[in-house]
Amino acid sequence: MAIANYIHDLLYRYECVILPGFGAFITQQHSAGIHPSSGEFFPPRKTVSFNRQLIKNDGLLANYIMEAEKVSYNNALEQIEQFVQDLELVLEKNKTVNFQNVGSFSLTEGEKLQFEPAAQMNFMKEAFGLDSFKRNAVSREVYKQQAQEIEEKVPVAFTPERRANRWLKYAAVGLVAIGLSGAAGLNIYSDQVNEHNIAEQQKAASQLENKIQQATFVIDNPLPAVTLKVSKQTGNYHIVTGAFREAENAAKAVEELKAQGFKARQIGENRFGLHQVISSSHETRREATNELYRVKKNNPGAWLLVEEL
Numbered sequence: 001m002a003i004a005n006y007i008h009d010l011l012y013r014y015e016c017v018i019l020p021g022f023g024a025f026i027t028q029q030h031s032a033g034i035h036p037s038s039g040e041f042f043p044p045r046k047t048v049s050f051n052r053q054l055i056k057n058d059g060l061l062a063n064y065i066m067e068a069e070k071v072s073y074n075n076a077l078e079q080i081e082q083f084v085q086d087l088e089l090v091l092e093k094n095k096t097v098n099f100q101n102v103g104s105f106s107l108t109e110g111e112k113l114q115f116e117p118a119a120q121m122n123f124m125k126e127a128f129g130l131d132s133f134k135r136n137a138v139s140r141e142v143y144k145q146q147a148q149e150i151e152e153k154v155p156v157a158f159t160p161e162r163r164a165n166r167w168l169k170y171a172a173v174g175l176v177a178i179g180l181s182g183a184a185g186l187n188i189y190s191d192q193v194n195e196h197n198i199a200e201q202q203k204a205a206s207q208l209e210n211k212i213q214q215a216t217f218v219i220d221n222p223l224p225a226v227t228l229k230v231s232k233q234t235g236n237y238h239i240v241t242g243a244f245r246e247a248e249n250a251a252k253a254v255e256e257l258k259a260q261g262f263k264a265r266q267i268g269e270n271r272f273g274l275h276q277v278i279s280s281s282h283e284t285r286r287e288a289t290n291e292l293y294r295v296k297k298n299n300p301g302a303w304l305l306v307e308e309l
Helices: 002-010 060-069 073-092 140-153 160-214 247-259 285-296
Strands: 016-019 023-030 040-042 045-051 097-099 103-107 113-117 237-244 265-269 275-282 303-306
Touching (some): 002 073, 016 303, 073 097, 073 103, 275 285
Antiparallel strands (some): 097 103, 237 275, 265 275
């Protein structure tokens, strides 16, 4: 099942991988945490779920197959179509289909497709190699209690050697006091140096400002001031509405989206040489998800890209 392996590879880099005609694999990130009762630590992770509604081809899987197997785009689409047909036939026979390291599919009694993600699978590449572990309980108070019990049972005799140690303790306290006074003096000197540097900087800035004020610039027939308001889109969540092989088609798509009121733009070529067009960018995932649902009403092939541009 080579196509299942390709889906597995893409899930490490993308949040949505569509298997055209069948459904979409969607990943979701989870923060690191500690189980409240067992004390087990879990590293940050990215799990996968399945959406049966997203079936339209977005070109991602087909382009990856084309690149990996050095075949044409149409040949890649034919492989995907044949794979989906075989998958549907196996499920109709009430058999379970396993996508290695991704999950398994099966049909329930009500002919509903059920997806079970692979256990312990983490698609967050930044957390590769990290595993959960259980922290040990700190027994510091237990040791302190045991020491107190021993002191109560065993008498302590003060010997001349013990008294000598006591005088050494006082001497050590005196040395610490001397060291602290020296450190305080060093801090005072450091503060004086900083105050001197700040004063010199202010003096230099004042001299420079006086020289600038002495200069006079005379401009005949000055041009009127022009104020332009440019709204720059920010955020790492982008709504991708299309990817085009030709740059002219991408530019045309941008103009059409702008005519519809979108702040569309091109974000360059992806690794497959396709010119990507986005309709908008957003600061939060919630804003981007709401906008994606709205865009999908007219463009079912739109998808969410999470990337710092």
